[in-house]
Amino acid sequence: MGNYYGSGTIIKKGKFSSFDPAADTEQETFNKTKKPKNRTKKSNTLNVKIVESDDRGRLNLLHYIIDRILKGTEHFKLPKNLSQNLIADVNEAHGPQNWAKKQPEFANIFNKKQGISYRKFRAQEAAIQKQREKHARMKLMKSLVDQILKNEFPLKYTVTESFLINDIANYETITKWLNAQAEYYKLYQQRSRNIAKSALKAKKASTKTKVANTTPLTDSQIYALGKRRITGENSDIPTEKLEALIKNLGLLPKQPPLKSITGIEKKSKKNRSKIKAKWISSMDTRQREAWRSLKPKYQNEYFVAGKVTLAFHKNSSSVKPLNEASAEEIIKLNKKKNENWDYKKIDWDNT
Secondary structure (H helix, E strand, C coil), rough: CCCCCCCCCCCCCCCEEEECCCCCCCCCEEECCCCEEEEECCCCCCCHHHHHHHHHHHHHHHHHHHHHHHHHCCCCCCCCCHHHHHHHHHHHHHHHHHHHCCCCCCHHHHHHHHHHHHHHHHHHHHHHHHHHHHHHHHHHHHHHHHHCCCCCCCCCCCCCHHHHHHHHCCCCCCHHHHHCCCHHHHHHHHHHHHHHHHHHHHHHHHCCCCCCCCCCCCCCCCCHHHHHCCCCCCCCCCHHHHHHHHHHHCCCCCCCCHHHCCCCCCCHHHHHHHHHHHHHHHCCHHHHHHHHHHHHHHHHHHHHHEEEEEECCCCCCCCCCCCHHHHHHHHHHHHHCCCCCCCCCCCCCCC
């Protein structure tokens, strides 16, 4: 830092002066002086800290032992971070309980902790009792609501809890007591929905789809039914296999309703497989054997449409023998044989 000469004031490095260069007076210089710090001698607090740490450890150990006494624990291990002095004192007192009872703060800490533990115990007992009362009240209300929904009058109930007996005694009838409960309306709606759902399930189970061919059919009826379930002709299938196919189709039950199959997207293939498995499980032994004897192609066709389509194959040769041809056809063939071929003429029948 350099020097600065201003009007009437001079600031020099480390000094302050009001000397004016034009004046003849001597320069007055004020040296900067630091204020003396109030220094206190360091006191040796090592012994004090040791005493404080020992006393804190003693109180912590006392709280630890009192907590175990209140819990009813007779044998327990001491903490591992105890000082050697405390371990020696406990051993000298022949046990942690005896050592704790000799401490001057034992009675005060024990009484306070005992009061807190008792209050916690009473609060827990009160909460448990409240839950029991709520459970007993709800059990009685459910029984009464179910009787009302089933039109079972007069209402019957049995109560053994004293608080419920005293509470019901304040009302003229059990119905008035039930209407006075805060949870009655919500419980009534919930139980009514549950009863309606169970009734609907029972109705669905009773009206479950049954196998169509429950009554035994004669062989002629089975054959006629199987023939109606085949469309088309196939000259390649032997007569024995065709008869067996007709019989198997006649034994099968009617396919599931088309409404449950149509409209199923590719993502819903599981629904279709579930319907198919349920339908197959409803068959009897003969129907299952007939179903297994069908080819997978025929199985899929029958499951969806209720019919099996057989391909119609034409004969490879469509030329008739001469002995079956008419006179006109023979004359026509002779004309074509004698006719000269004209490359300009286009025969659209042969193209």
